[in-house]
Amino acid sequence: MAPPRNRRPGFSRRAQYGLFIGYVGAIGGALIGGVLLLLSTFNPPAFAAVRGVFAEITTPIASGFDWIRRGLGSIPDGIGSYFAVHGENAELRKQIADDKLTVTRAQTLEQENRRLRAMVKLRDVTTDAIVAARLVNSSSSSTRRYATLNAGSWQGVKRGQPVRDPSGLIGQVIETSPNSARVLLLADPESIVPVRRVRDGLPAIASGRGDGQIDIRSASVATMGFQAGDTFVTSGTGGVFPPDIPVARVIRTQGDIAIAQPAVNPDALDFALVQQTFLPEPVPAPSPSASATPAAQPKAAP
Structure with missing residues (x-):
C-alpha cells in the first residue's frame, strides 16, 4: 500500500531541519525587509x-x-x-x-x-682596350689558377694580352679560341709580373703562390725591406703590362719576401677588360725572295 501524500516529515530529522531553516530564513528575510522598509521611510x-x-x-x-x-x-x-x-x-x-x-x-x-x-x-x-668580356669561371680550389673569358680571337683577343678591371690587374691571356680565351691569374705559380712600390718606386717581381696570394721579391741588388701595407703597381718593364695598374698590397713579410694580397679577387668579378700589350709586337723583317736572280755582270773588255 502506497504511503499517503500528506504524510508529515516527522520521520526524518533532515527534513525537519530543512523545514526549520526554511521557516527561519523566511521569517528573517521578512523581518529584515520590514526593518529596511521602515528605515527607508522614517x-x-x-x-x-x-x-x-x-x-x-x-x-x-x-x-x-x-x-x-x-x-x-x-x-x-x-x-x-x-x-x-x-x-x-x-x-x-x-x-x-x-x-x-x-x-x-x-x-x-x-x-x-x-x-x-x-x-x-x-x-x-683607355685607348688600348680590346674588348670587355665576361669572366665565365675561375679556378679557386686548385693550385693552378686560371679563368675563362667569353671573348676570343674573333673579338681581337691575342695571347699575351693583359686582363684587368677598374680595381687592378687580373692576369694575362695564355690561350685563345674563336669565342673564348684562357687567362693565367696573378696567383698562379707560373705568373710573373714586374712591379714597383708606389711610395718609392722600388722595382720588384710579383709571382703567384698558388694559394690565392702573391710573393713580392726585390728586383734590385741591394736588399730592401718590405712593410705591411706597401702597395705595388705594374712597372711597364718587359713591355707586356701597361704601367701603374694596381697589382697587390703587402699583408705580411717573411725575411726578404713579402706576402701580398692581389688587388682584385677574380672570383668576385663578372666582367674584365682585355688590353693591348704595353709595347707593340715587333714587325718581322721581310725575308729576301728566294726567286730573285742576281743582276748580270758586265762582260770584261778583251
Missing part, C-alpha cells in the same frame, strides 16, 4: 548608510562574477583571434622573406651596375 540617511554597507559587500562579488562572465564570453573570440593572428603572422613572415629576397637581388644588381659603370668608364679612358 530615516532615509540611516537606510542610505545600510545600503552603502551592503553595496561594499556585494560589489566585489558582483565584479568577480562579471569578470568570469566576460572571460567565458571572450573565449570564442580569443580562439578565433588566435587562428586569425597565426595566419596573419605566417603571411607576414612570408612577405618579409620575399622582401629580403627582393632587397638582396636589388643589392646584387646595384653592385653589378656599379662595376659595369666603372668598367665602361675605364674602357672610355
Whole structure:
C-alpha cells in the first residue's frame, strides 16, 4: 500500500531541519525587509548608510562574477583571434622573406651596375682596350689558377694580352679560341709580373703562390725591406703590362719576401677588360725572295 501524500516529515530529522531553516530564513528575510522598509521611510540617511554597507559587500562579488562572465564570453573570440593572428603572422613572415629576397637581388644588381659603370668608364679612358668580356669561371680550389673569358680571337683577343678591371690587374691571356680565351691569374705559380712600390718606386717581381696570394721579391741588388701595407703597381718593364695598374698590397713579410694580397679577387668579378700589350709586337723583317736572280755582270773588255 502506497504511503499517503500528506504524510508529515516527522520521520526524518533532515527534513525537519530543512523545514526549520526554511521557516527561519523566511521569517528573517521578512523581518529584515520590514526593518529596511521602515528605515527607508522614517530615516532615509540611516537606510542610505545600510545600503552603502551592503553595496561594499556585494560589489566585489558582483565584479568577480562579471569578470568570469566576460572571460567565458571572450573565449570564442580569443580562439578565433588566435587562428586569425597565426595566419596573419605566417603571411607576414612570408612577405618579409620575399622582401629580403627582393632587397638582396636589388643589392646584387646595384653592385653589378656599379662595376659595369666603372668598367665602361675605364674602357672610355683607355685607348688600348680590346674588348670587355665576361669572366665565365675561375679556378679557386686548385693550385693552378686560371679563368675563362667569353671573348676570343674573333673579338681581337691575342695571347699575351693583359686582363684587368677598374680595381687592378687580373692576369694575362695564355690561350685563345674563336669565342673564348684562357687567362693565367696573378696567383698562379707560373705568373710573373714586374712591379714597383708606389711610395718609392722600388722595382720588384710579383709571382703567384698558388694559394690565392702573391710573393713580392726585390728586383734590385741591394736588399730592401718590405712593410705591411706597401702597395705595388705594374712597372711597364718587359713591355707586356701597361704601367701603374694596381697589382697587390703587402699583408705580411717573411725575411726578404713579402706576402701580398692581389688587388682584385677574380672570383668576385663578372666582367674584365682585355688590353693591348704595353709595347707593340715587333714587325718581322721581310725575308729576301728566294726567286730573285742576281743582276748580270758586265762582260770584261778583251
